[in-house]
Amino acid sequence: MASRLLGLxxxxxxxxxxxxxxxxxxxxxxxxxxxRQQTMFxxxxxxxxxxxxxxxxxxxxxxxxxxxxxDPAEVQRVRAIAGRLITQTGVFRPDAPGxxxxxxxxxxxxxxxxxxxxxxxxxxxxxxxxxxxxxxELAAVMGHEIAHALRxxxxxxxxxxxxxxxxxxxxxxxxxLGGTGSQLADMVAQVTxxxxxxxxxxxxxxxxxxxxxxxxxxxxHGAVTVWQKMAQAGGGGTPQFLSTHPSPENRISDxxxxxxxxxxxxxxxxxxx
Numbered sequence: 001m002a003s004r005l006l007g008l009x010x011x012x013x014x015x016x017x018x019x020x021x022x023x024x025x026x027x028x029x030x031x032x033x034x035x036r037q038q039t040m041f042x043x044x045x046x047x048x049x050x051x052x053x054x055x056x057x058x059x060x061x062x063x064x065x066x067x068x069x070x071d072p073a074e075v076q077r078v079r080a081i082a083g084r085l086i087t088q089t090g091v092f093r094p095d096a097p098g099x100x101x102x103x104x105x106x107x108x109x110x111x112x113x114x115x116x117x118x119x120x121x122x123x124x125x126x127x128x129x130x131x132x133x134x135x136x137e138l139a140a141v142m143g144h145e146i147a148h149a150l151r152x153x154x155x156x157x158x159x160x161x162x163x164x165x166x167x168x169x170x171x172x173x174x175x176x177l178g179g180t181g182s183q184l185a186d187m188v189a190q191v192t193x194x195x196x197x198x199x200x201x202x203x204x205x206x207x208x209x210x211x212x213x214x215x216x217x218x219x220x221h222g223a224v225t226v227w228q229k230m231a232q233a234g235g236g237g238t239p240q241f242l243s244t245h246p247s248p249e250n251r252i253s254d255x256x257x258x259x260x261x262x263x264x265x266x267x268x269x270x271x272x273x
Contacts, residue, residue, distance in 0.1 A: 022039070022040055023037045023038070023039055023040075024037065024038055024039075024040055025037050025038075026038060026093065026150065026151050026152045027092040027093050027150050027151055027208070028091065028092050028093065030091055030092055030208060030211050031211055031261065031262055031265060032207040032208060032210070032211045032258055032261065032262065033207075034151070034204045034207055034208055036200075036204070038151075038152070038156045038159075039156075039159060040152075040155055040156065040159045041158075041159040041162045042155060042158055042159055042162065044117075044152065044155060047117045047118075047152070047154060047155040047158060048117050048118035050117075051116040051117040051118050051120055051154065052100075052116075052118060052120065054116065055102065055116050055120035055122075058122070059102075059104055059122075062104070062106045062107075066107075067106055067107040067108065068104060068105075068106060068107075069104055069105050070105075070107050070125075071105070071125075074105055074125070074128065075104075075105045077135075077138075078103060078105050078123050078128075078138070078142075079103050081135060081138055081139050081142055081216075081218075082101070082103040082121055082142060082146075084139075084216040084217065084218075085139060085142055085143050085146055085212050085213070085216050086101055086119070086146070087216065088212050088215040088216050089146065089150060089212065091211075091212075091215060092150050092208060092212075093150055096119070096150055099118055099119040100118065100119065101119040101120075101121070102119065102120050102121065103121040103122075103123075104121070104122050104123075105122075105123050105124075105125060106122055106123070106124050106125070107124075107125045108124040108125060108126055109126050110124050110126055111124065111126045111127045111130055111131065112124045112126070112127060113127050113141050113142065113145055114145055114148075115142075115145035115146050115148055115149045116149065116154065117149055117152060117154040117155055118149065119146075119149055121142065121145065121146070123138075123141075123142065127141065131226070131229050131230070132229075133226070133229075134222065134225075135218060136213070136218045136219040136221070136222030136225075137222040137223075137225055137226045137229070138222075139212075139213045139216060139218035139222060140209060140210065140213050140218070140220070140222040140223035140226050141226060143208070143209035143210065143211075143212040143213040143216075143218075143223075144205045144206060144208075144209035144223070145205070145209075146209070146212060147204065147205040147206075147207075147208035147209045147212065148201065148205045150208060151201070151204055151205065151208065153201045153204075153205070156201075157198075157201075202251075203254065206223065206251065206254065206255055206258070207254075207258045209223060210223050210255065210258050210259050210262055211258075211262045211265065213266075214259075214262040214263065214265040214266035214269065215262075215265050215266075215269055216269065217266065217269040217270055218266070219266060220258070220259035220262050220263065220266055221256075221259045223255045223259060224252055224255050224256055224259060227251060227252050227255065228252070
């Protein structure tokens, strides 16, 4: 009897959680045609608040270690590229240019970069220095990471965790996980730093990223040469921002197609100064 009652309660909780989900279109399709509706169990406001909390913690830790924004010239370069890319985000969603964007450079031997929900960006020095990135290539990486934020992939992945979680996870979703901010912040950190992106999310970020770069006046083929540099470097493993999904060969082929597709946007941006 007790087990049956618990089962009914679990079903009720799951139904309540599902009733709180919504199907949304986070971005406009753009020239690259990324147009997929996403199912969300948690609001943008909750995820963005959790991301801001986690970002503040990460930046504070880097500052305590003396690893935050150590090279003024490098910071200026990264922020200049970020600024040009952010200006173009309105093509995909009108609210994005008004986000509370932040950009920092962290001194680290890890080849990495990321953009948390809501526009919280970090670029690691090893990414720039080990790969000797040009501005076009750095714009490709940052555009890719910004695209994840525009598409709210972090929010979508947290929602997927809720949907597939055990009873405790479902109950948390039903009760509003935003009420336990530390739990949501932990989930945001996990999808940012630990869990690899899906093939679909990487493909969407690749395609939107090349369009952002092109519209900002950076050669979109920089995305292709970043992958070529990674292949030549070898031995160090692929950083998370260049997930192994899809395979490098397929990814380069797709990037070549879409980089060529947005070349008119790049040429127009260059012509317009």
